[in-house]
Amino acid sequence: MSTHLCSPQHVLVLNCGSSSLKFAILDATTSDEVISGLAERLGSDTPSIKYKYNGEKQLIELAKGQAHDAAIAELVKLVNELGLADNLIAVGHRVVHGGEHFTESVLIDDNVLTAIEKTAALAPLHNPANLLGIRTAQQAFSTLPQIAVFDTAFHQTMPNIAYLYALPYSLYKEHGVRRYGFHGTSHYYVAGEAAKLLGKEREQTNVISAHLGNGCSVCAIKDGKSVDTSMGLTPLEGLVMGTRSGSIDPGLFTFLTQQLNYSVQEIDDLLNKQSGLLGISELSNDCRTIEEAAVEGHPQANLALDIFCYRLAKQIAAFLVPVQRLDALIFTGGIGENSDIIRDKVITQLGFLGLECDEAANLAARFGKEGLISKGQAHAKAFVIPTNEEWVIANDAARIAKEG
Numbered sequence: 001m002s003t004h005l006c007s008p009q010h011v012l013v014l015n016c017g018s019s020s021l022k023f024a025i026l027d028a029t030t031s032d033e034v035i036s037g038l039a040e041r042l043g044s045d046t047p048s049i050k051y052k053y054n055g056e057k058q059l060i061e062l063a064k065g066q067a068h069d070a071a072i073a074e075l076v077k078l079v080n081e082l083g084l085a086d087n088l089i090a091v092g093h094r095v096v097h098g099g100e101h102f103t104e105s106v107l108i109d110d111n112v113l114t115a116i117e118k119t120a121a122l123a124p125l126h127n128p129a130n131l132l133g134i135r136t137a138q139q140a141f142s143t144l145p146q147i148a149v150f151d152t153a154f155h156q157t158m159p160n161i162a163y164l165y166a167l168p169y170s171l172y173k174e175h176g177v178r179r180y181g182f183h184g185t186s187h188y189y190v191a192g193e194a195a196k197l198l199g200k201e202r203e204q205t206n207v208i209s210a211h212l213g214n215g216c217s218v219c220a221i222k223d224g225k226s227v228d229t230s231m232g233l234t235p236l237e238g239l240v241m242g243t244r245s246g247s248i249d250p251g252l253f254t255f256l257t258q259q260l261n262y263s264v265q266e267i268d269d270l271l272n273k274q275s276g277l278l279g280i281s282e283l284s285n286d287c288r289t290i291e292e293a294a295v296e297g298h299p300q301a302n303l304a305l306d307i308f309c310y311r312l313a314k315q316i317a318a319f320l321v322p323v324q325r326l327d328a329l330i331f332t333g334g335i336g337e338n339s340d341i342i343r344d345k346v347i348t349q350l351g352f353l354g355l356e357c358d359e360a361a362n363l364a365a366r367f368g369k370e371g372l373i374s375k376g377q378a379h380a381k382a383f384v385i386p387t388n389e390e391w392v393i394a395n396d397a398a399r400i401a402k403e404g
């Protein structure tokens, strides 16, 4: 992924989920956002589009049952009405899983579509939705080049000791069972920003980045390249998340099926939708709600935060092995960018690295503010860096569109 461009260019960035569509138009050179919005509850009784333009929030209600094609048709209308169409040079699509096929962003053609389709077995919830978004956008914006940017691509530099599971090798060779990792665009972006803050080249910087949103992952980045990450074949592995368990003993599957008669679907639901912060707290998956309850003395909310932070600190410490020298620890994502409580707990547990939380700076770093939140003489610094995946997608799309 390169981030060098000379002239301002507008790119439509689309992130298509199973019942939602996030969109934004960005200037790929300045990262200025022209418009952004979210079509949600697509296909339901109450689909709608919310968007922000010129600082004002607007709502478009769609008819009952309308889905992605109607949302994109509405988006095309909006883009034309606001006079934004002429400046568009490309459409950039976020695609969740690129398997081993995609190591970087690509111009979409029929071969690319087929390869994304083939990868759908690895991401059955996400890739079909991404494909739907691409196909609908291809029709709606037929004159614009469409570019795919993959969540997995940044992690394709991991060595085999990091990406292989200790399973029969044939599962990898024949079925692609391995660690892929996700949030790659975010980890890539914040690592670049950290290098700038440290006054170093990306290629000479070693960082560990913690992307903490509804999904959470840590990435070990050595000399600017991903060398290990906590998410695996799917986004379920690794850290404790909002509703996902993160890593568990796989022996749990046998226990749940044999002792408690769980079906595969029930286990999948349990681990993906009923676990994590929600499962432990029995209160909420939302970090804000849990923090408020913890302050009021809710024991399971406190426990959920403590387990979340312990597991995160433990994973960060483990990634000292692949990076060897740590220049920066980065917090990003909704929780990483806003929760001074979690950052403080994690940095405190990593005190053996010489890291010490700067209380005032930590409290001040929220709502999109970037900053150094550690103090002292330790080589490793801790930063809060708001992520900007849309900007990376816009930038890659503009570059590839220019290259043709």
Ligand code: ADP
Binding pocket: 212, 213, 214, 215, 242, 285, 286, 287, 288, 289, 291, 333, 334, 335, 338, 339
């Ligand atoms: P997604 O992974 O869906 O993009 P986000 O990156 O927006 O999610 O992160 C959502 C998480 O960020 C939620 O758990 C939310 O509670 C948390 N969050 C947002 N603002 C704050 C805040 N001020 N303090 C603590 N947590 C916050």
